[in-house]
Amino acid sequence: MSDNKFDPGHLETLDRDLGRLNAAETAMGYVARPMVAPGIALVFIVLAGLLAAMMMGGTTSGVVIAIAAVFGAYMALNIGANDVANNMGPAVGANALSMGGAILIAVVFESAGALIAGGDVVSTVAKGIVDPEAAGSPQVFIWAMMAALLSAALWVNLATWIGAPVSTTHSVVGGVMGAGIASAGFAAVNWPTMAAIAASWVISPALGGLIAAGFLWFIKERIIYQDDKIAAARRWVPVLVGIMAGAFTTYLALKGIKKLIKIDFGTALLIGAVVGLIAWQILRPVIRRQSEGLENRNKSLKTLFGIPLVVSAAFLSFAHGANDVANAVGPLAAIVHASQAGGLDAAISIPFWVMLIGAFGISFGLFLFGPKLIRLVGSQITKLNPMRAFCVALSAAITVIVASWLGLPVSSTHIAVGGIFGVGLFREWYAERRIIQARVDIPEVPAPAKGERQRRKLVRRSHLLTIAAAWVITVPAAAILSAMLFFLIQFIVG
Known part of the structure; x- marks a missing residue:
């Protein structure tokens, strides 16, 4: 009879056991959560290797190409995690896009750019930096390309981990x-090309920053600090959006659709000018209707720049996908070509399955690991609003056009981040200038104390130093790591 009696002690024991189980499950959740993204990335990398092995069938080079595809998939993931933040960061930081919306737009347009117009710079990656004939044999060239691909991926992964947006192009270069120096000596390197790339370390961010600051100055002088802000916006916002439309049309004509049709610089500029004029005419009544009923304040102006900023981010993603996918699949395409043809005499083409690895890898990398760098670029360097972010996006397109005209190799990463720093530093200078002007007009206004002036700094100097240091050491760090990997591969296979 006593065995059937209700015993409260059993409930207490059960509660304690359930509490322990709940605590264990919670702890496991915290442990497992950081492993979800790397787990999905690992599955993608393995699938890329299996796809390459399946596409190459029973060829003797199938194993080598499968390993190269694994390295290419790993690089594509890192491009998505690091490089794409430069396109989406300003729009997210300005609150024109949510993080989810930015990732969705970037995934769609990065993939479209990679698959529709990607692969234009593969020959530069494969042949323009190191002479393939200097390697002595296709096998040595293949080992060099594999070392280059893996070293670039490892370097970009490290940069993402420490929170530094670096140029994936410069990492591959x-x-x-x-690997070229390790395999064939210093004479194998095209040093004039390398000198031009080194010059772009300074040219890209400086030009991007100056152009972004120039547009922000124009917006402040012609719109923000006018008595009737709405009337000024009706006049100038269509002009600015028309410039943006023309710039991106020229940008895409020059950089994004070479695979589909060849367009010279003058023709691209003419097409961009026509599209810009059409956009200006279309947007004049649109902006007028959109501005009706808005209050005469800065907050109202932000709504007029929101949609153009989102469109500019989408265009930047398309152009980035078209150009930078070659950083992941360029060496892989060279390896496939050298394995099949026994050399690099003919022009290199990218098989569609290779482009798929690059496009999906960039998308997965952005989705799984991109938010960290998007937040850094968008909000942790300097505070952005739609007007400032618009200036950064417009600067990126115009800087690439100017660089193409001058024949200079530039980095989209350096341009975008340089534009953000340019906007922030200009705001510091402009605020200081207005304080000085106010003291001239009203002498009684006291000068701010040194500590107060320091607190008014609008750009985080720690990020400036970290990013600049990462930019400077990217090429030598990737080169040293690549040479070490090349010797390691030779030791393993030799």
Whole structure:
């Protein structure tokens, strides 16, 4: 009879056991959560290797190409995690896009750019930096390309981990250079090309920053600090959006659709001018209707720049996908070509399955690991609003056009981040200038104390130093790592 009696002690024991189980499950959740993204990335990398092995069938080079595809998939993931933040960061930081919306737009347009118009710069990656004939044999060239691809991926992964947006283009260039030197000596490197790339470390961010600051000055002088802000916006916002439309049309004509049709610089500029004029005419009544009923304040102006900013981010993603996918699949395409043809005499083409690895890898990398760098670029360097972010996006397109006209190799990463720093530093200078002007007009206004002036700094100097240091050491770091990997591969296979 006593066995059937209700015992409260059993409930207490059960509660304690359930509490322990709940605590264990919670702890496991915290442990497992950081492993979800790397787990999905690992599955993608393995699938890329299996796809390559399946596409190559039973060829003797199938294993080598499968390993190269694994390295290419790993690089594509890192491009998505690091490089794409430069396109989406300003729009997210200005609250024109949510993080989810930015990732969705970037995934769609990065993939479209990679698959529709990608692969234009593969020959530069494969042949323009190091002479393939200097390697002596296709096999040595293949080992060099594999070392370059893996070293670039490892370097970009490290940069993402420490929170530094670096140029994936320069990472690949450094990797190819280091492997080329290790395999064939310093004479194999095209040093004039490397000198031009080194010059772009300074030219890209400086030009991007100056152009972004120039547009922000124009917006402040012609719109923000006018008595009737709405009337000024009706006049100038269509002009600015028309310039943006023309710039991106020229940008895409020059950089994004070479695979589909060849367009010279003058023709691209003419097409961009026509599209810009059409956009200006279309947007004049649109902006007028959109501005009706808005209060005469800065907050109202932000709504007029929101949609153009989102469109500019989408265009930047398309152009980035078209150009930078070659950083992931360029060496892989060179390896496939060298394995099948026994050399690099003919022009290199990218098989569609290779482009798929690059496009999906960039998308997965952005989705799984991109938010960290998007937040850094968008809000942790300097505070952005739609007007400032619009200036950064417009600067990126115009800087690439100017660089193409001058024949200078530039980095989209350096341009975008340089534009953000340019906007922030200009705001510091402009605020200081207005304080000085106010003291001239009203002498009684006291000068701000040194500590107060320091607190008014609008750009985080720690990020400036970290990013600049990462930019400077990207090529030599990737080169040294690539040379070490090349010797390691030779030791393993030799």
